[in-house]
Amino acid sequence: DTAVSQTPKYLVTQMGNDKSIKCEQNLGHDTMYWYKQDSKKFLKIMFSYNNKELIINETVPNRFSPKSPDKAHLNLHINSLELGDSAVYFCASSQERAGGHYEQYFGPGTRLTVT
């Protein structure tokens, strides 16, 4: 009964490869997110989708492409991986509450290591 799940949990790959990370939430939330947490543990938003529509697209290299086939799923595809892409990637979801407030819940994370 995991609320927000991600696969894979660990991903080790070589520079130049293309990889995907998948995220699913069973909370019935309308909004999903991708965050990157670097080696200094700083958590930064990358993308957000609301009902399959892209609403946040931070300054992220266009090698990163999110895709939301439906509001319960948000995938992240990364082309031509670079050493600097090594990080932990977290998926999150949220639902609007009364007053326009959102509580975000995070998945377990995917640790990506590029060699």
Place this chain on the structure above:
Amino acid sequence: QKEVEQNSGPLSVPEGAIASLNCTYSDRGSQSFFWYRQYSGKSPELIMFIYSNGDKEDGRFTAQLNKASQYVSLLIRDSQPSDSATYLCAAFNDYKLSFGAGTTVTVRA
């Protein structure tokens, strides 16, 4: 200037003491504020949120918000070794959650 700044750690407190965590934010449009706890190697876990000025208590945790001062704090009473973690402050505006760098708390038994 970072959007959300937290007091630099690490913060070490004895078991049973109060741990006090502070956070300031720069975006006056921020609507709500969150405290997440993150254990090493784990994902952030929501422990408190607040969106009105004043105090909000939940068990051993109390969040305080002062929008005029753009200041948010978290108090952890009767600190336990299990509270040892990194605490992340976040401000929400326009669908976006901006995080501080986190404060690492160690509770000494």
